[in-house]
Amino acid sequence: xxxxxxxxPIQKEPLELYITNLNExxxxxxxxxxxQEWLENSAxxxxxxxxxxxxxxxxxGDRVALLPPVCGG
Amino acid sequence: xxxxxxGALDVPRILKExxxxxxxxNYGAYIPFVGTVRSxxxxxxxxFDIYEPILNSWFDAWSEKAKAKxxxxxxxxxxxxxxxxxxxxxxxxxxxxxxxxxxxxxxFVEDFKASAPIWKYDLKGxxxxxxxxxxxxxxxxxxxx
Numbered sequence: 325x326x327x328x329x330x331x332x333p334i335q336k337e338p339l340e341l342y343i344t345n346l347n348e349x350x351x352x353x354x355x356x357x358x359x360q361e362w363l364e365n366s367a368x369x370x371x372x373x374x375x376x377x378x379x380x381x382x383x384x385g386d387r388v389a390l391l392p393p394v395c396g397g
Numbered sequence: 398x399x400x401x402x403x404g405a406l407d408v409p410r411i412l413k414e415x416x417x418x419x420x421x422x423n424y425g426a427y428i429p430f431v432g433t434v435r436s437x438x439x440x441x442x443x444x445f446d447i448y449e450p451i452l453n454s455w456f457d458a459w460s461e462k463a464k465a466k467x468x469x470x471x472x473x474x475x476x477x478x479x480x481x482x483x484x485x486x487x488x489x490x491x492x493x494x495x496x497x498x499x500x501x502x503x504x505f506v507e508d509f510k511a512s513a514p515i516w517k518y519d520l521k522g523x524x525x526x527x528x529x530x531x532x533x534x535x536x537x538x539x540x541x542x
Contacts, residue, residue, distance in 0.1 A: 332446050332514075333529075349541065366539070367534070367535035372454065374535065376540065378540050389448070393538070394510075394512070395528055396445070397509065397517075
């Protein structure tokens with residue numbers, strides 16, 4: 325089971341999914357109309373480390389986070 | 398060191414504490430940057446969400462860069478609501494000589510704006526509105542689209 329969290333302004337409850345890589349997550353989230361605007365501008369972290377490829381493998385217990393555009397200060 | 402506070406920052410107290418922490422550290426320069434909420438666009442204030450695990454690792458990486466230059470960096474940021482003319486952000490560099498600190502504070506604050514996992518909202522008419530138009534997508538965003 326992989327837990328997926330949506331940070332900051334993304335108004336979506338966490339998901340618990342049986343997935344093995346980020347490609348599978350992308351396919352699931354693309355079916356959610358409320359996520360379209362966020363998929364193009366959000367970064368992805370696995371276990372709190374930013375990742376740069378959709379081929380990133382996931383294992384049981386991993387935590388994925390989507391980080392939309394930021395503006396601290 | 399990284400310090401997070403609920404609500405507005407007590408700027409005089411924090412700057413004084415940081416100054417006193419390094420009194421005997423033999424740094425020749427202390428360059429602080431203070432970010433204050435300005436009145437614009439009819440806002441009553443700003444509000445912030447922070448994702449601490451990634452903020453901590455981002456800050457640790459910058460602390461290592463500072464260390465390599467013989468400098469140290471300190472940062473304070475608000476969580477939640479900060480009203481007009483209050484401050485939500487302080488960054489400061491201490492270094493042996495001024496040039497390193499002046500250059501480093503510029504690089505650090507620019508990367509902070511582009512990378513630190515903090516989300517800003519306008520407080521306006523009782524609503525909390527995400528400031529998307531002033532936000533920056535983190536490098537590498539969009540891999541799931």
